[in-house]
Amino acid sequence: MKPVIIYGAGCQGTALLRRLNLLASPPQVHCFIDGNPARQGQTIAGHPIHGPDYLKTVPSDEYLILVAVGRHYVHIRDRLRALGRKEHLHFQQADPQPADFTALQPEFADLLEDLRGLTLLSDDRLAILFQLAHMARHIPGAIAEVGVYRGGTALLMARALAGAGKPLHLFDTFSGIPEADTDLDHHCPGDFNDTSLEKVRRLLDPFPDTHIHPGRFPETVPDTLRDQCFALVHVDVDVYGSALDCCAFFASRLSPGGMLLWDDYGFESCPGIRRAVDEFFTGKEQRPLYLPTGQALFWHPGAIAV
Template identity: 55%
Template sequence: MPPRIIYGAGCQGISLFRQLEDDFEPPVIHCFVDSDPEKQGGSINGVPVYAPDYLKTRIPGTYRVLVAVGSHYGQIRKYLENLGWEEHNHFEDASPRPMTYGEMNPDFIPLMNEVRRYSLLSRQRLEMLYQWAKNAHAVRGDIAEVGVYKGGTALLMASVLQGTGKELHLFDTFSGMPHTTYDIDLHRPGDFSDTATEEVARLLSVFAGVRLYPGIFPDTVPKGWETKVFSCVHVDVDIFSSARDCCRFFYPRMSQGGIMIFDDYGFPSCPGIRQAVDEYFDTVHDKPVYLPTGQALVIKSAAQF
């Protein structure tokens, strides 16, 4: 086993170093390398820290380089490849990261792979949505989504709901983005028009209790919903006025413990979502919690309807 060089003497490199030291058969750590001049020339637990140029003096493959620099990995990969080191053979991304939900629950992976064929959401965002929707089982009320497009996230939520007796209410024009607010939104009317109500209905036809409402929300809300309550609502509308209308309509109708999930809250491509959510929740008791996935969620703390 060739000795190791840890690329990165910051907190990620140090945490990797500690992890390796705890191994049943700890590998030999030859040195750290780091581009920070303040770290170069020093040492960590007796292991020296050199400048990255040190690797120019080593023959690729005589050491294994463990790169622990988090999101800067791409930059370092290029640097090492230019020196003749080969990814996987001679170096690897070794930044410590927590396990994903899918890694912890392999049974979930086939559903995730199917959902991703119909969804714009990243794996991480889908994993969040799945868990929050599951969490709503014990809460009174149905589930709703505004912003269905090809039905990926709807498929995920429909799968979670089976056997609960809850209904899933799905709102979308199914013909593209409606009017947008020109000075706030970056999306334009007609975006996402490559879908169709019939296709989404077919995708979800195996599930009981799924209802589709084609047209512009909230005009399509059925009559008689004045006293209806919800346990979980997924808002994935990308534009200001739709997000604002979702807050106004659904928040007062959420059961205690009910969850609203706003996709795209932290994405610069959808500035209207954050603006609408922040403006609305400034006026009520509950506040959005921002997740590292870019989603925000609000948990209804007390019945106010």
């Protein structure tokens, strides 16, 4: 590793120096840079602190600049670009990042391997669904998904809920999106028809109490489910009309503590989801929680037994 310059002589920068010194072969630290004149001219563990102008005297290829300034990174990045430095080549963000969920949960990492080719969801969204499914083990009621496609997210929930004694109800046409709003939705009728009901049946066969309801939701809801409460519902339908139908059916059927998770809420590719959810919750007291993964989560605010 090239010798480094640490940009940021506050607590982020000093913590970075400690982390670097724990590496098997710590890089040589040339100096600190800080825009605060009160810090310039001082030292940290023997390393001098210079003002940003010092960088004009340093050839860009000699050092890697590690930027440790928390939420000010964007500002510093622009300054470094103005000096002709390239992000990831001459400088990079070096603030601590959260651990990947797969590193925290080996069971989830194994599951991801089995989902390849079966789901359209990114790993971060799958991690949210996996954790909610685990929480749902302790919440009364059944589990449902509308928007099964090749069965990836259904399999994830079935695995996370195995042995919890909960029925899993799966709804899909298995012939793709049934209808779309041409003024709003970007998906068209027939999208996602490259799946097979038989294959999904075989995939879920090892999980007893799994019920597949082929056809257009909500017409395929059996009468026996109208009095059912739900612990977790995953809605992944991509279009406005279907999302609104899901809100109308499930929001009032959640158990206390029950959860309703919409995929694609924050995605430009599926504007109908946000429109449907926002429209449904307008004027209601509770609002869904927007997650940085682009999903939205609503949970019934009843007391949860812990």
